[in-house]
Amino acid sequence: MSTPNSSTDSKLKPKWQERFDFFDSHGHPGSAEYRQGMKSVTFGKRMRITSNFIAFFFGPVYFFVLGLWKKNLSLLGIWVVIGIVATALDVSDLLARALGMGMAVLYMSTANYAYYLQRTRGIQSWNPFEGMGKRAPTR
Template sequence: MAEQTPTDNLSDSWRWKFDFFNTYGQPNSTPAAKAAYRNLSFMAKLRLNSNILAFLFGPIYFFVKGMWRKGLTLLALTVVVAAVGVSLGVSDTIARAIGLGIAALAMSTANYAYYLHVVRGSQSWNPFEGFGRAG
């Protein structure tokens, strides 16, 4: 019986994202990754870097995908930012903008976080793991 890899149960869309991450890493991590990313269509770039379900459901999406540590971190970030906003009496407009910003962070980190979780077995609490400067 052939041994299954962690990506055998995934959809073609996830496999495509994982193949890119396996080959190049994050899109801005190396010159080769930047070049490969530039060659993608607009929709492919959007699919690679964005996750609408993570935008809509935030920490819940991370919990459902098995990344509960990262989900708890995002939830804690959201609660802390909301508490600070309430204590400072920020306007509704600013509070909504901050909420959209946190949702955008979840959306832009979810795909790579899921890749790290499935392929590399990441158990990190950091939802931004792998982002930042390549060293």
């Protein structure tokens, strides 16, 4: 199965093409080139590349819609474990809400690059944080 090239995939909406072109040019989010590229773009473009607000509000459903089901199940597993620990420790309502917001932020910040890896490289791993650290994602 061949994977589409991000810049020639006509099925991608312009916002995804912009994100994919940035990743093609500057590499993965953990790289020095990526950080340097972030310095050269406007705040609005930086937000479009690093954040996905649909994923913030509808994370689990949106990941399934994008076909990121393995990463979604991993994040849901993390969410369940955090919920169990929070319940066992009888944390305050404020802390429980903060933990929920933290999970929403995880979905928001991982969606764009995870989708890029799936569409351009065919990478469908269970690791939702793939490429976010110093090492490049491997196939």
